[in-house]
Amino acid sequence: MPPRNREGHRKCSLAVFPGSFDPITNGHLDIIGRGLSVFDQVTIAILVNPEKHPLFTVEERVDIIRETFRGEGRVKVDTFSGLLVDYAERVGASVIVRGLRAISDFEFEFQMALMNRRLNPRIETVFMMPAESYSYLSSRLVKEVFQLGGKVGDLVPAIVERRLREKYGAAPPAAVPLRRRARARRA
Numbered sequence: 635m636p637p638r639n640r641e642g643h644r645k646c647s648l649a650v651f652p653g654s655f656d657p658i659t660n661g662h663l664d665i666i667g668r669g670l671s672v673f674d675q676v677t678i679a680i681l682v683n684p685e686k687h688p689l690f691t692v693e694e695r696v697d698i699i700r701e702t703f704r705g706e707g708r709v710k711v712d713t714f715s716g717l718l719v720d721y722a723e724r725v726g727a728s729v730i731v732r733g734l735r736a737i738s739d740f741e742f743e744f745q746m747a748l749m750n751r752r753l754n755p756r757i758e759t760v761f762m763m764p765a766e767s768y769s770y771l772s773s774r775l776v777k778e779v780f781q782l783g784g785k786v787g788d789l790v791p792a793i794v795e796r797r798l799r800e801k802y803g804a805a806p807p808a809a810v811p812l813r814r815r816a817r818a819r820r821a
């Protein structure tokens with residue numbers, strides 16, 4: 635029987651999908667879709683990390699993701715700082731969803747899941763595998779390929795491609811100022 639609250643209503647299962655999302659990719663979308671097939675609601679939680687130098691500001695990332703999921707009431711977008719488990723507890727989520735693309739992801743994800751469990755044993759981490767076609771996809775590679783003139787249309791939502799074009803300008807990649815490229819690479 636599904637869990638119920640004190641009034642006897644079925645409890646809504648909420649999962650948090652945390653990350654940097656700089657920018658969100660179709661691989662993330664794939665995992666969110668899988669999350670929605672298991673949980674009632676998925677909150678995409680963007681980490682606010684002042685030490686990182688992202689390409690897109692937190693506000694831009696929130697905006698991009700809101701636009702991507704416009705009309706999908708079961709997906710929420712939020713930001714957080716501090717410990718992820720504290721955030722999950724605060725919003726009433728008992729599950730953290732993470733995508734596992736390849737074995738190379740495993741070690742870091744395993745460490746993080748066990749540390750999070752130690753910090754708060756009430757929060758469970760669930761790993762989901764994206765479609766094979768996204769197993770090589772990362773936000774970092776999308777930025778690099780776009781900057782160097784490669785096509786990313788099949789790898790990101792249309793709004794991300796548009797925003798990348800706005801960021802880097804419509805000029806051919808060779809004309810992108812070196813200083814701007816270095817800044818983007820650090821993100």
Ligand code: PNS
Nearest residue numbers: 652653654655681716717718746749750
């Ligand atoms: O998309 P990313 O960069 O792989 O996401 C990493 C993220 C945001 C999930 C991770 O850095 C995180 O949870 N940071 C919050 C701080 C925290 O809780 N640290 C302890 C985790 S072991």
